[in-house]
Amino acid sequence: MSGESRGTRAWRWLREHAVNMVAGLVVLYLLIPIAVILLFSFNDPQGRYNYTWVGFTLDHWAHAFSRPELTEALLTSLKLALLATLISTAIGTIMALALVRHNFRGRRLANFLIVIPMATPEVVMGAALLSFFLIYNAPPLGFETLLIAHVMFCISFVVVVVRSRLIGFDRSLEEAAKDLGASPFQTFRLVTLPLIMPGIFGGAMLAFALSIDDFVISNFNSGTTVTFPLYIFGAAQRGIPVEVNVIAMILFGTTVAAMGFATWQQARAEKMASVRPDQEAAPVSLGTAAAT
Amino acid sequence: MTLRRRIVPYLLLGPGTIWLLLFFVVPLFYMAELSLRSGTFGNYEFTWHWANYSEALDLYDTQLVRSFLYAGVATLIALLIAYPLAYTIAFKAGRWRNALLFAVVAPFFTTYLIRTIAWETILSDDSPVTKVLHAIGLAPSGHVLATGGAVIAGLTYNFLPFMILPIYASLERIDVRLIEAARDLYSSAAQAFWRVTLPLSAPGVIAGTLLTFIPAAGDYVNAQFLGGAGNQMIGNVIQALYLSQSNYPSAAALSFVLMALIMVAVVIYIRFAGSEALMGEESR
Numbered sequence: 030m031s032g033e034s035r036g037t038r039a040w041r042w043l044r045e046h047a048v049n050m051v052a053g054l055v056v057l058y059l060l061i062p063i064a065v066i067l068l069f070s071f072n073d074p075q076g077r078y079n080y081t082w083v084g085f086t087l088d089h090w091a092h093a094f095s096r097p098e099l100t101e102a103l104l105t106s107l108k109l110a111l112l113a114t115l116i117s118t119a120i121g122t123i124m125a126l127a128l129v130r131h132n133f134r135g136r137r138l139a140n141f142l143i144v145i146p147m148a149t150p151e152v153v154m155g156a157a158l159l160s161f162f163l164i165y166n167a168p169p170l171g172f173e174t175l176l177i178a179h180v181m182f183c184i185s186f187v188v189v190v191v192r193s194r195l196i197g198f199d200r201s202l203e204e205a206a207k208d209l210g211a212s213p214f215q216t217f218r219l220v221t222l223p224l225i226m227p228g229i230f231g232g233a234m235l236a237f238a239l240s241i242d243d244f245v246i247s248n249f250n251s252g253t254t255v256t257f258p259l260y261i262f263g264a265a266q267r268g269i270p271v272e273v274n275v276i277a278m279i280l281f282g283t284t285v286a287a288m289g290f291a292t293w294q295q296a297r298a299e300k301m302a303s304v305r306p307d308q309e310a311a312p313v314s315l316g317t318a319a320a321t
Numbered sequence: 322m323t324l325r326r327r328i329v330p331y332l333l334l335g336p337g338t339i340w341l342l343l344f345f346v347v348p349l350f351y352m353a354e355l356s357l358r359s360g361t362f363g364n365y366e367f368t369w370h371w372a373n374y375s376e377a378l379d380l381y382d383t384q385l386v387r388s389f390l391y392a393g394v395a396t397l398i399a400l401l402i403a404y405p406l407a408y409t410i411a412f413k414a415g416r417w418r419n420a421l422l423f424a425v426v427a428p429f430f431t432t433y434l435i436r437t438i439a440w441e442t443i444l445s446d447d448s449p450v451t452k453v454l455h456a457i458g459l460a461p462s463g464h465v466l467a468t469g470g471a472v473i474a475g476l477t478y479n480f481l482p483f484m485i486l487p488i489y490a491s492l493e494r495i496d497v498r499l500i501e502a503a504r505d506l507y508s509s510a511a512q513a514f515w516r517v518t519l520p521l522s523a524p525g526v527i528a529g530t531l532l533t534f535i536p537a538a539g540d541y542v543n544a545q546f547l548g549g550a551g552n553q554m555i556g557n558v559i560q561a562l563y564l565s566q567s568n569y570p571s572a573a574a575l576s577f578v579l580m581a582l583i584m585v586a587v588v589i590y591i592r593f594a595g596s597e598a599l600m601g602e603e604s605r
Contacts, residue, residue: 181340
């Protein structure tokens, strides 16, 4: 070690840490735009364009909802995302149950039908759906067509998330419930559902995030209805108000909180699943149960 | 009971299958029909007008080639920078693992359009980033916006998490003892990486490249905000033809061309990459 020259040692250090340093730079690259959005939510631009830093102000945070069109677009987006999430999560969850729990003819075809929308560029999906609505001539472009489109592209993602949770499912817990006299419905409601709940919640969160963020497919099928992303697109030409950054950051914070909640719920479900008798785990779970 | 048991899966699949058939598969047929119409706006008639395809290809071949070029370069850069990060998260992060994973998905929590517009700010003419790029000779004109480079940077950024997450998932599944075994059998760190780690992470790399390339090839948001008139992609053309020029037949034809080309590219890639991954399995 002492025989090594300083140069060799530096070279060795560099070789050992090069991967981590690249990784650090990539993390920076991922986070810089978010920092810019946050920083510019405190900007006090003189004209309509919020591209250069002028000065610090809290005005836009205090009056985040002062622009009626923007607030209305946000409310439309929230309503749309909530409805799309509810419908696609219900439909997607039972689809995942069918695919994991049952053997039936046409299973591969069903899997194919679920995968193919995820492998299609959004612009093609949006264009195809618009062609359909144009020729079929109903319903008129607006909230309904947006809802149809959003549910369509959310289903596949919900199925994939819930299915991954179902595959790792310990079925002996259901058998135990049945042995103890529970009806199939009771078993599903009291054992299966709580255990796959984190998967359902994860799928629902993904659906909500996809829906509230969707621009391309909405751009094709919105008619005159304006969602939050569509408002931003429309405002881009005449200058985006700072309030957009504020609302983006509020959405960001809310999503982070929801993700924290999901992680917590997952940990709880795992604890629930580990109640089975086990010489090593038993005292630990007793201890944690006593603590809470 | 057995009959009921046999019907149950179809009942469970029913609503989703109907939704996907009605609003994904059927619309593709409607778009096919639309792509074979001719006439002027207001009275397009179905006439098996295949010329829509050849005309669209003639008019917009530059944008088409450009889309695949930009998407290809962005995918390659994303792969090169995603792999080290995924590797660090999987093998070296320790208690920082969750924090790093959070950083990877954090961009998804902000709106796609605002993220792209943030890059417009970052790459604008008087931003520090542009000045640095100019100083080190990467932006000789002093402009970064409205160049192909800006569009590629935006595409790379927006789809990077789709590359990182699958690679991380496949690296995380690797049994570390296999790598240790390679080291015990006197392979160098580099050899162990090229002959054990990399082949074992091939499924993640394949999934990641597809998840990045497909949306990037059809994207028009990055070209719209970060590119200039000379950097428009095929998505921009399809969007303009549908939504501002109402030239539905040409737009529909172009959508099919885009979808077909992406499918061909994906099939060729899976053939090629699939056999590569297989070779990795054998040499293990």
